[in-house]
Amino acid sequence: MRPSIRLGRVAGVQVGANWSVLVIVALLAFGLYGTVLPAAAPGLPPAAYAFAGAVTSVLFLACLLAHELAHALVARYHGVEVRRITLWLLGGVSELETEPPSPRAELLISGAGPLSSLLLAVVGALATVLAGALGLGDLVVVSLAWLAAVNAVLAVFNLLPGAPLDGGRILHAVLWRRRGDRISAQVSADRAGVVVGIALGSGGLAQMLFAGDISGLWLVLLGWFLVSAANAESATVQAKAALAGLTVRDIMTPDPVCVLAGLPVDAFVTTSAAAARHRAFPVVDLDGTVVGVVQLARLAAVPPAMRTVRRIGEVATPIGPTAVLSPDDPASAVARVLTAATPVVPVVEAGHVVGIVGAVDLARAVDLMRLKNSRAVGE
Numbered sequence: 322m323r324p325s326i327r328l329g330r331v332a333g334v335q336v337g338a339n340w341s342v343l344v345i346v347a348l349l350a351f352g353l354y355g356t357v358l359p360a361a362a363p364g365l366p367p368a369a370y371a372f373a374g375a376v377t378s379v380l381f382l383a384c385l386l387a388h389e390l391a392h393a394l395v396a397r398y399h400g401v402e403v404r405r406i407t408l409w410l411l412g413g414v415s416e417l418e419t420e421p422p423s424p425r426a427e428l429l430i431s432g433a434g435p436l437s438s439l440l441l442a443v444v445g446a447l448a449t450v451l452a453g454a455l456g457l458g459d460l461v462v463v464s465l466a467w468l469a470a471v472n473a474v475l476a477v478f479n480l481l482p483g484a485p486l487d488g489g490r491i492l493h494a495v496l497w498r499r500r501g502d503r504i505s506a507q508v509s510a511d512r513a514g515v516v517v518g519i520a521l522g523s524g525g526l527a528q529m530l531f532a533g534d535i536s537g538l539w540l541v542l543l544g545w546f547l548v549s550a551a552n553a554e555s556a557t558v559q560a561k562a563a564l565a566g567l568t569v570r571d572i573m574t575p576d577p578v579c580v581l582a583g584l585p586v587d588a589f590v591t592t593s594a595a596a597a598r599h600r601a602f603p604v605v606d607l608d609g610t611v612v613g614v615v616q617l618a619r620l621a622a623v624p625p626a627m628r629t630v631r632r633i634g635e636v637a638t639p640i641g642p643t644a645v646l647s648p649d650d651p652a653s654a655v656a657r658v659l660t661a662a663t664p665v666v667p668v669v670e671a672g673h674v675v676g677i678v679g680a681v682d683l684a685r686a687v688d689l690m691r692l693k694n695s696r697a698v699g700e
């Protein structure tokens with residue numbers, strides 16, 4: 322997930338937020354201001370509820386961040402770098418650069434988040450008692466109690482045993498340890514995620530239909546998100562497993578048609594573009610160095626009258642030396658460099674294009690490996 326708001330670095334980790342996080346902050350602040358606080362601490366001016374509601378919901382965000390930072394710091398302790406933390410509509414996400422090195426590391430990294438939420442719940446409860454004893458006023462006491470309760474809910478919810486929730490990661494670590502097979506453990510943890518997602522979604526739906534409670538929509542949304550995230554994760558893991566041991570050379574389309582950057586669009590369209598069975602082509606300069614990728618769609622966007630003067634290099638998507646692959650790179654590296662603007666990636670060896678590889682090659686390789694593996698099992 323790409324954060325749209327950069328919040329800066331906290332403890333050396335890049336922290337950002339998606340605009341959707343403002344929706345939860347606003348909903349929580351509004352709920353506290355309109356319902357929770359007036360009911361628990363009646364008789365105060367509306368401005369007091371508004372102020373306390375705003376402060377409390379921002380503190381809730383800080384608690385979410387603390388949960389994610391706990392994951393991040395324990396991950397770093399185990400040699401796993403954290404790319405970034407993003408806060409969004411349904412909580413926080415820590416993106417790890419690599420996978421945890423061992424079941425034990427995964428257990429500790431995944432457990433750190435819920436544990437920190439639990440600790441915050443305990444601290445919140447103690448602060449509530451203390452604020453009451455010091456006579457700090459009902460509004461402060463109620464706000465602290467609410468924060469304690471929400472952190473407890475956060476801890477328990479995240480411990481539900483389905484990936485990609487923390488509980489699902491813990492389940493993965495346990496199964497991985499027991500079976501010694503990371504992939505099959507992942508598939509099981511993702512299946513559990515689908516089950517948990519369906520259960521949550523159904524619960525939310527029942528809440529809406531039978532109790533007429535619109536807040537069941539949150540559970541439906543969460544359930545839907547869990548099911549799709551678990552399915553996507555499962556597909557990625559199986560694709561990665563299928564590609565393990567293969568190199569880019571194994572899956573690329575060799576000897577592709579390359580286009581000279583200086584060629585007029587018209588000259589290419591009337592000659593090789595129609596004959597080659599591709600939708601995108603590497604663009605090279607005179608000494609064969611790859612400088613970009615051009616898609617048929619981009620060529621089609623050039624007005625016919627301009628096609629004799631515009632050159633391929635002007636309409637191509639330029640690519641730098643880091644956006645190409647070597648034939649000896651692992652096949653799984655392909656997915657990392659594919660973007661919407663460059664749907665195929667040139668494969669370069671000794672300065673020359675020796676192949677191209679795209680999403681179709683990747684999908685084909687995954688299908689072929691599955692076919693091979695299933696035959697091997699069947700025999």
Ligand SMILES: [Zn+2]
Nearest residue numbers: 434435479487
């Ligand atoms: Zn977590």
